[in-house]
Amino acid sequence: MKTLIHPTAVIHPHAELHPTVQVGAYAVIGDNVRIDADTVIGAHVVLEGPCEIGVGNQIFPGAAIGMQPQDLKYVGEPTWVKIGDNNFIREYVTINRATGRGEATTIGNGNLLMAYVHVGHNCIIEDGVIIANSVALAGHVHIESRARLSGVLGVHQFVHIGTMSMIGGMTRIDRDVAPYMLVEGNPSRVRSLNLVGLKRSGMPTNNFQTLKKAFRILYHSDLLFQQAVQELETLGNTEELEHLRRFLLLSQMSGRRGLIPGKGKNKELE
Known part of the structure; x- marks a missing residue:
């Protein structure tokens, strides 16, 4: 333990570390934090509990994880951050706890x-997601x-972003992003399938060919959405x-934000 934890790190006696x-220099690890094997905590990282961090993660200097939510509805109820395995969390990332008793922010x-x-x-955030610099998720x-x-x-609150989708830089995401699509712009639009991905x-x-046909039906036909x-x-x-x-049906039926439209003939979603 002494060879793996820098002497300037501050670790609460009730924190659980494999x-x-x-743990790097000047890191601060609070009460009710649990960290599993082979995870690396960089210098000046701050971890507050309740927080669970899995195996093989690398958390780089300056990250702040487990702070109370930036939500005026939060009144101090016990909530969590839960992080899985083999994640890279780079410099100055912030991950807030949830609002609502027993709820969790999950990576x-x-x-x-x-x-x-x-x-x-x-x-x-499910698995295998890449989020580039200076992205804010509400x-x-x-x-x-x-x-x-x-x-x-920026991504608006309650937005759902589908699997294997791609969002271009500096895009405003205020509605759901359908799976497999490439979205870009302000206002944002579905430009094409995420062909490269x-x-x-x-x-x-x-x-793949079936998805191409689906894209043409959804965004380049005269059909109404249903x-x-x-x-x-x-x-x-x-x-x-x-x-x-x-995904499309749930987005329309759930009362969430609705779907980002395309640029083609089907204008119903705009």
Whole structure:
């Protein structure tokens, strides 16, 4: 322990650190923080509990994790930050606890959060997500696995961002981003499929071609939204297509923010 924890680090006696955890100079680890094996805590990192951090994470200097939410509804109830395994959390990232007794802000596995990313209360980030520098997520944002967010953009509260989508830099995200799509601009629009990401994903060629047909139906046809979603049923039954259909229907029915529209003939979502 003495060889892995810098002598200037301040660690609460009730914090639980696996013997393989490394802690850098002037880090502060508070009560009710639990850190699993092979995680590295950089210099000047601040961790407040309740907070759980999994195996093999690297948390770089200046990050602040587990602070109380920036939410006036929060009145001190016990809430959490829960972080999975093998994440890279770069310099000066902030991750706030949730609002609502027993609720958690959750980060999955294998994510990269670059410098100055802010993750607001009650956010969910699944697995394999990359968020570039200076991105701000408001409360209750849900990002599905393998999404990509470019730098210097903001995401409105209660927005849902679909799997394997790509968001261009400095984009304003105030509505849901459908899976597999490339979104960019202010106001933001669906520009195309995330072609590069889908090709790199190893998706079978037939499934990829099916998504291309789905994109043309949704964003370049004269069909109304409900008609377009129903038309997707004629394309077959791939895993990706079913997920896209469920996402679109849930976004419309849930009373959330609605969907970011495209640029094509179908203007119903604008």
